[in-house]
Amino acid sequence: MAVRAEERQHRILALARHQGQVEVATMAVDLAVAPETIRRDLGVLEQRGLLRRTHGGAYPVEGAGFETDLAQRVNLHIADKRRIAAEAAQLIGEAETVFVDEGYTPQLLAALLPGDRPLTVVTASLSTAAAIADCANLTVLLLGGRVRARTLATVGSWACAMLSGFVIDLAFVGANGISRELGLTTPDPVVADVKSKALAVSRRRVFMGHHSKFGASSFCRFAEVGDFEAIVTDTGLSSAEAHRYTLLGPRVFRV
Template sequence: MNIAERHQQIINKLQKEGKVNVTDLCADLDVSSVTIRKDLKLLEDKGLLFRTHGGATLHNPYTIDRSVNEKEKIQSSEKMRIGSTAAKLLEPNDSVLIASGTTVLALAKSIQPKSNLTVMTSALNVALELIKHPEIEVFQLGGLLRRSSSSVTGTYAESVLPDFSFSKLFLGVDGIDLEFGLTTTNVTEAHLNRQMIMASQKTIVLADSTKFGKRGFGRICGFDDIDQIITDRGVSDYVVRTLEGMGIKVTIV
């Protein structure tokens, strides 16, 4: 196999699976890791892929912080379907925790309570959406308000959480990387999210398919801490199989 054929094989695998790793490519193409890394460098120089730790991906894996108003317009119909599906998981007299993000805001907009519901949230826009319903008791976490996300972070918000127990956490993220885990662009928000996971019996991630293969600056957790992910049909079969192999329930809307 010459270099052009090898490069085509790498691109074909990338298009099929969304990402590749050096070890698998070495086995598939019967060449050394040094050769594969040189191939990936050449393909990256041509703008055909992005190298990552131990492999490569078709899309830029690093996400940037955007304002909530900007993010709300991205994948808006997918987010509303995800939010509507998540709302069906609420039970009578439930006590849940809702983190921040435009996908969990879609959840808040989808909730039509038929019985009492208790919600604690770090997101001001989520609280303002839920306070419209007399059946919902809303607890707003306090702390430093981030303008870009309309949510609070910091030690004050974190200090409250150990005094409560929630049946479910609905978590929004900026990135889901099969090697690195779940991330957000803000490290203090990532730390608050970890405390939320510890306070909840079940963690449900709401993320549209554009979040897969991306990494934010702050790591929230690995996949051992996640029970379910609700996403849209844009996620690849390879990613779904991998997540289900980890014991995570994947719901596609």
């Protein structure tokens, strides 16, 4: 029985990583077991730090050995990410230069940047640069370097060298995990380097992320919670937990 359970959990994890999420009812049918059995399997995988459970299913936790690709991120939590991006866009203020991180939520934010005045956008994301390149008042600077196929973003010493020559008014940054104890983390050291450099050269910093990122941690730490003036997330993060983050410095917006 233990071997069967282990094999079943391996299949559940593999499917979650392939699809971006799994549902209890579907997995129960596919594996010919009771929904309660799948829920127990998800509980085991969550305890091992491999999955995070949701109502009716689970999604994979990103770590040193696994990271979702951009195609998966585009299909997950879309409504929440649109609200987060719209709220974050309201924080731009008088900024004339902004850094927009890689990822789908930052890409959504980039499309909402004000187009009625000149604005310079620095990004490592090919997708974001392509999406806003034809906006009349936006000057788009794409960081050079090696392109990561998983996220279509540039990384490496060239990207960091370009950033070191800038002074940026506001950085919009994401992460694979954010924790009050461990700070902001991402699986890949070269990605962490770019994020860290972008934060270092920016006067203001805003974190954007779905509530599923909170309490999670990955391999490479690149910032502390207190480095940010604001955190923008969805109402899946409880008000009590949001308050705990505010005690570390940033304002927390739940939308």
